[in-house]
Every structure is written in structure tokens, then in C-alpha cells.
Amino acid sequence: xxxACLALCLTLWSGLAxxxxxxxxxxxxxxxxxxxxxxxxxxxxxxxxxLDAFHAENPEVTLDYVVVSSAELHRVIRSGATFDxxxxxxxxxxxxxxNDGLARPHRSPAVDALxxxxxxxxxxxxxxxxxxxxxxxxxxxxxxPLPTTRQDLIAILRDNPDRFRGAxxxxxxxxxxxxxxxxxxEARETDAYxxxxxxxxxxxxxxxxxxxxxxxxxxxxxxxVAYNVLGSYAADRLARSSGGRVQVLRxxxxxxxxxxxxxxxxxxxxxxxxxxxxxxxxxTGLRARPGDWPLxxxxxxxxxxxxxxxxxxxxxxxxxxxDPLNRRAxxxxxxxxxDQR
Amino acid sequence: MTATGSIGxxxxxxxxxxxxxxxxxxxxxxSSLARQAAERAxxxxxxxxxxxxxxxxxxxxxxxxxxxxxxxxxxxxxxSDDRVFYRVSAGDRVLTGYPxxxxxxxxxxxxxxxxxxxxxxxxxPVRIASLTRLVLADARPVxxxxxxxxxxxxxRAVSGDLSRLAAILSVAFxxxxxxxxxxxxxxxxxxxxxxxxxVLRRGPxxxxxxxxxAPAELAPLVGALDRLMGRLGLSIRRSEEFIAEAAHRIRTxxxxxxxxxxxxxxxxxxxxxxxxxxxxxxxxxxxxRSAGQLLDHATVAFRAEDLSRAPVDLxxxxxxxxxxxxxxxxxxxxxxxxxxxxxxxxxGDAVLLDSALRNVLxxxxxxxxxxxxxxxxxxxxxxxARIDVLDQGPGFDGAPAEHLLARFKxxxxxxxxxxxxxxxxxxxxxxxxHGGRVELAQRSEGSGACVSLALPSA
Numbered sequence: 001x002x003x004a005c006l007a008l009c010l011t012l013w014s015g016l017a018x019x020x021x022x023x024x025x026x027x028x029x030x031x032x033x034x035x036x037x038x039x040x041x042x043x044x045x046x047x048x049x050x051l052d053a054f055h056a057e058n059p060e061v062t063l064d065y066v067v068v069s070s071a072e073l074h075r076v077i078r079s080g081a082t083f084d085x086x087x088x089x090x091x092x093x094x095x096x097x098x099n100d101g102l103a104r105p106h107r108s109p110a111v112d113a114l115x116x117x118x119x120x121x122x123x124x125x126x127x128x129x130x131x132x133x134x135x136x137x138x139x140x141x142x143x144x145p146l147p148t149t150r151q152d153l154i155a156i157l158r159d160n161p162d163r164f165r166g167a168x169x170x171x172x173x174x175x176x177x178x179x180x181x182x183x184x185x186e187a188r189e190t191d192a193y194x195x196x197x198x199x200x201x202x203x204x205x206x207x208x209x210x211x212x213x214x215x216x217x218x219x220x221x222x223x224x225v226a227y228n229v230l231g232s233y234a235a236d237r238l239a240r241s242s243g244g245r246v247q248v249l250r251x252x253x254x255x256x257x258x259x260x261x262x263x264x265x266x267x268x269x270x271x272x273x274x275x276x277x278x279x280x281x282x283x284t285g286l287r288a289r290p291g292d293w294p295l296x297x298x299x300x301x302x303x304x305x306x307x308x309x310x311x312x313x314x315x316x317x318x319x320x321x322x323d324p325l326n327r328r329a330x331x332x333x334x335x336x337x338x339d340q341r
Numbered sequence: 342m343t344a345t346g347s348i349g350x351x352x353x354x355x356x357x358x359x360x361x362x363x364x365x366x367x368x369x370x371x372s373s374l375a376r377q378a379a380e381r382a383x384x385x386x387x388x389x390x391x392x393x394x395x396x397x398x399x400x401x402x403x404x405x406x407x408x409x410x411x412x413x414x415x416x417x418x419x420x421s422d423d424r425v426f427y428r429v430s431a432g433d434r435v436l437t438g439y440p441x442x443x444x445x446x447x448x449x450x451x452x453x454x455x456x457x458x459x460x461x462x463x464x465x466p467v468r469i470a471s472l473t474r475l476v477l478a479d480a481r482p483v484x485x486x487x488x489x490x491x492x493x494x495x496x497r498a499v500s501g502d503l504s505r506l507a508a509i510l511s512v513a514f515x516x517x518x519x520x521x522x523x524x525x526x527x528x529x530x531x532x533x534x535x536x537x538x539x540v541l542r543r544g545p546x547x548x549x550x551x552x553x554x555a556p557a558e559l560a561p562l563v564g565a566l567d568r569l570m571g572r573l574g575l576s577i578r579r580s581e582e583f584i585a586e587a588a589h590r591i592r593t594x595x596x597x598x599x600x601x602x603x604x605x606x607x608x609x610x611x612x613x614x615x616x617x618x619x620x621x622x623x624x625x626x627x628x629x630r631s632a633g634q635l636l637d638h639a640t641v642a643f644r645a646e647d648l649s650r651a652p653v654d655l656x657x658x659x660x661x662x663x664x665x666x667x668x669x670x671x672x673x674x675x676x677x678x679x680x681x682x683x684x685x686x687x688x689g690d691a692v693l694l695d696s697a698l699r700n701v702l703x704x705x706x707x708x709x710x711x712x713x714x715x716x717x718x719x720x721x722x723x724x725x726a727r728i729d730v731l732d733q734g735p736g737f738d739g740a741p742a743e744h745l746l747a748r749f750k751x752x753x754x755x756x757x758x759x760x761x762x763x764x765x766x767x768x769x770x771x772x773x774x775h776g777g778r779v780e781l782a783q784r785s786e787g788s789g790a791c792v793s794l795a796l797p798s799a
Contacts, residue, residue, distance in 0.1 A: 099424045101463045121422045121494075188411055315418025316425035320409045325437045329408055 024067035032060030040087040070177035084274040087262045090177040092318040098123045103263040110279035120314040126259035127285035128295035133231035134249045140224035150192035167224035172207035184321040189254045197337035257311040352526035360518030368511040375503035379496040387470035388455040395487045421495020428488045444488040548574035585639040588632040634763040637696045645774035650688045656681035674712045681719040686799045689775045697771035700764035705732040733789040
């Protein structure tokens, strides 16, 4: 009987798993029969310390961690699949889920401690603020000044087309939700974005789906510069370990900062467990919990947030670029700029 | 009299009730206004949002194009953390947004004006703003409707906060109003209390009109009281006059009877007959004295109302009283002694004071055993003039003597002696009318009573 049940569960699970594209998965077996199912866009190497910390505190809970792309995550949660927690760096998609009533409210002292810009309506909670950065290979910039602003970067790329041809990388915003968010927010904030895109477009740019691949490409010399990479601690760590071959540059003036957020889907089976996980994430985001956490903290003040020096605002304006008409118009313009072959 | 609840408490409760009603009303009004203001603010932002979106509508190659401006939604996010839904449709065709979002208002919506409606979407109440614009597509105007909806949690939060604040203020207002009601009730009842106090402060025989300014509401009561007292005074005066008249009418025939008896006494030789006549004369004397005292009493009541304040020498007064009662005293072998120092003057009615002293002296003689002395001492000290009448009789038997001043009350040891019980009452009434008093005491040395008439000196 028990065997039959197990078999049925396995069949159902594999059927569900086949319904969407899983990039990675880890299961931390607990002593009890409670399961917390997490759907996330964060790579395992970045997120493992969080899972381990929660598992150490709640050894009876089995953790099931599934990594998918942000667009997949959005689609899966919208379809009503049973996950207890959705963690994503695509703020706009997360926001739309919450706005459409697909997230459950959660209240606790831990999330109350979050700054006002780090939460929305008791349903979305931020736990890391990550800037978009440029990663460069130092040797490819030999003899050139390191760019500190977008204008510097535009000038350097424009003046040295031969050196950078085919060696410039950025997100393919048609595929990457995060890349699209960075691009739209930057286009809204600064005119330099389109000029930079034009210049990159003339240099036969390489387009990527994910930050990790771009950083790897810079590290192994295929790229001289990767623009709009998610500047998590992973990139910093790589830059340190490369002995100066790879550098992380943060553009002054306007800087894109996204919030990595968590929400409890409406279909969650274990919302209380999910709430506890969110509490832990919120504490790590505020560095109220000891430990060496890989993701950057929510270090911005309310004043910085108000002056737009802080992260992108969690609010209905995020839905503007998700609108199909707007998206179509933006992508047309982006393709015209970046694809000039 | 039955007390039926306090006017003050009823007034306070009534005013407090009115205050509670007003507080409740004002709270309700402020809450409703706060909600309206918050709703209007949301409406304004929603109107701005749909207008901004509608302004981007344009025809392009026969198609209707638009782009959602960033500001259209960021302004909605700025006022509250409310959920936002939108839809743009050309006729029945949804161009973008949430296809099942109701657009509110009549169908088709008249162009050019923002229409608002409250509805529900995805299980939450929402405020919906819609604006229709005509856009030329393929050379014909197509009505395009832009609809933006927002949940109302922010409105509820704002109006809830204001409503709570208004509730606190209303309670404070109510408490202040209750305090003021209490003060107001006290203040409006003060004239009534003052009149009550004025009536209570009066002496037992003071039946003068109140003569006070009274509020219009109390004037009838004061007038009625005055008239009642007038009638009462008149009735008392009539009965006093009747008593005086009666006493007077009895005394005259009694005097005749006494004179005739005296003549018969002299004419009759038979000892038994003489004895009977003497008893008759004594009885007539007693009757005459009682009638005299009744007359005195009536006189006191009558004259005390309008007391004259002429200087009276107490020593002179005492001397005349002694002279007048000398025959009575001699009849019982009682020696009357007067000890008067310098002239001791008081202001008052000589007739009344004389009547008071005579009654006291008469009492002293009456209750003294035969062959004793009654002493009158006239002296002044500490702004007080006194006549002490000291006898060697049985005294007051150690019992509290003050009740003897009441009308028709006699001492416990007075049995066997003829008396009316009016004498000390008359003296006490007279002295009270003059602002003085009668003091009864046991003599300190030897037996006997000491009755003092104490008056303020002139």
C-alpha cells in the first residue's frame, strides 16, 4: 500500500516537473513529513547557504528547491502549481503576480522591520538589493581609462571599434526577464541607454540569457565587457579570485538596483512554513542574523530610496513595461538599436 | 413633601445627552467627509491616469496605437499600495490590459468625460475610472475606452485613521461638554438655592416679604411665597389680637370681682367665710395674672415685629419692677433686694423689657419659699448688659432648663404651684427680639435659681 502511494506520488511529481523547464533542483530531506517547496530564480550556488540555514533550524522540514527562469516562474505560479514560496529577481513579474491577487499576505515582526520600499502590501518582501554592473576584462582595456559613467563607456567603445568588435556582451532582453527589466528601467531613467545600445549594436554584440554566462565569458577572455550584469556577490568574488583580470564597474549617475523578492503563492500548501522562510530571508536582508550571506543587503536608506538612488520602486508602474503593446514597441526599438547586421 | 429626583441632575443628564448626540453626529459627519475627501483624491489620480493613457492614443497605418506612460501607473503607486488594473478597448476589441475588467458606466461611454464607478474585480472592491476618446482609424472614428481601476485599501486606511482621530476628538468634546453641563446646571439653580437659603436663615416669627430680585422663572414662586407669608402673618396677628382682646375683656370683670370680694372680706366676721373669700381672691389673682401673661405674649408678638429702639435704663427698669411687685412679695414675706450700679443703658422697647423682667421676677417670687430673699443684680460687662434674678427656691433640679423657655412648659418640681408656663417664654421672646437671650442657671452658692436677661449694651 505504502509502496503504491509512493509510486503514485512519484508519477504525479514527474508529471508536474515535466510541465516546466527545471534548470536545477535540490532536496534537503527532513526528519518529519512536512515539505516546503520553493520555486526560485536564484542559482543553487548562491542560495545554498540560505537553504542550509533554514534546514539547520528546522531539521524536520524537507526542503524542495527548484530553480527556473523568471519567465517560467511567473508562468508556473500563474497556472496555480502548488509551490509554497516564489523567489525571483524579476520584480515586475513578481509584482504582477501580487497585483493580480496570486499571492498570500504574511505578517510578522521580521517583515515589519523591512523598510517601506522593501515590501508591498504584506505580500511581496525584498531580501536583497542588487545593482546592475559592468564586468570588464582588465587586459582588454590596456591603455584605456576605466569608464565610470555611461558616457565614458560610450566614448571608449565608439573610439575603439576594432578592439571591442564581437567582444561586447549584454542580456538578450527578448529572452531574459531580468535583462528586460534592467533595459526598460535604464531607458526610462537615462538617454544614454539608447546611445549605448546603438554603439554596442555596431560592435556585433553577444547576447546572453543569464548573468552567470556573461561573467564566465569575461573570465575566459571571450568578452572584453559585459554590460548590465547582475552584480551579486558572485561577480565580486570572481573578480577578487581572478587576481585583477576581471573587474566589476558600477556606473555613477543613475544606477539600476533591483530587489530580489519572495512571495507566498495563493496555492501554497504550507504558507506558515513559507512565512518562516520569508522571515529568515528578511533578517538576512537587514543583516539582523549573523552569518556570511552571499546576496547583498538592503542597505539603502529611506532618503536614498526617495531620491531614486535606491532600488527600483515596488509599485504598479512596474507593470507598464509588461504591457504587451509597450513590450512590443520597446523590443522593436531595442532590436533596431542592437541588431545592425 | 416627597423629593422626586434632582433638577440639577436631570438638567446635567439632559445636556450631557444632547452633547453625546452632537458628538456622535459630528463624528459621523467628519468620518463621512474624510471618506469623501479620500475618495475624491483617489478619483482625481485615477482621472489623471486615464487621461494620460488616453493622450497616447493615435492612429498608425490604420491601426490604433498607444503606449502606457510610466507616470500613469507610478502616480497611482504614489498615493497608496493599492492594486491596479487597466484595460484599453476599441469597441468590443480589447487592445491591452485585463480583458474581463468591467469598464463601468453606460455602454457606450460618452466620449470626452471621465466616468467613475465603484465595482468589484478579482474579489476586491475597486474604484473604476473610464474615459472614451474617438480615434480615426481607416478614416472613420472609433471610440476607444481607457479604463483604470484601483482597490480602495488606501482610501479605507486614510478615512479609518481620520475617523479614529475624529472619534477621539468627539469623546474629548463630550467629556468637556458634560463638565460644562454640570457647571451650567449648578449656575442656573443658584438663584433657587439662594432663595431657599434666605428663607431658611429667617427667624421663626419673621414673616416679612422676601424682597429679593428673582429670575423671571422664579418670580411667581417668590411672589406666591410672599403672599402666603402675608396671609400667615395676618392670620397670626388676628389671633394675637383676639387673645389680647379676650384677655383684656376677662381682666376687667375679674378686677371687679376682686374688688367686690375685698369689700366682702372686710364686711364678713365669720372666719370660715373669710377663708373662702381669701381663696377666691387668690384664684381671681391667678386668673388675672394668666390673662395678663396672655396679653403680654400677644403684645410681645405684636410689638416685636416693629421694635422700637429707644434708650432704656435697666436699673430704672428694675427699680420700677421691684416697686410694682413689692405687694405680692410682701404677701408671702419675701424680701426683694435691688443691687444696681451705675446707669446701664440698652436700646429697646421699654414696655416689652418691663414685661419680660416682671414675668421673670414674678416667677422668682412664686417659686420662692416664704421668708426668703429675691435679689436683682443689674450690671454691664464685655458689651453686655445683664439683669440677674436670684432666688432661694428649689432651683431647676439639675435638669437641662432650656426647654422651660418653650411655651406652656413647666419644671418637673413645679407641681402644687399655680402657673401657666408662659412667663419664661415671654421673657425669651422679648430678649430674642432685642438680640439678647435668657440664661437659666443653678446658683453657685447655696440653693436657688439664677435667671439672667442678657442684652447687648447700647
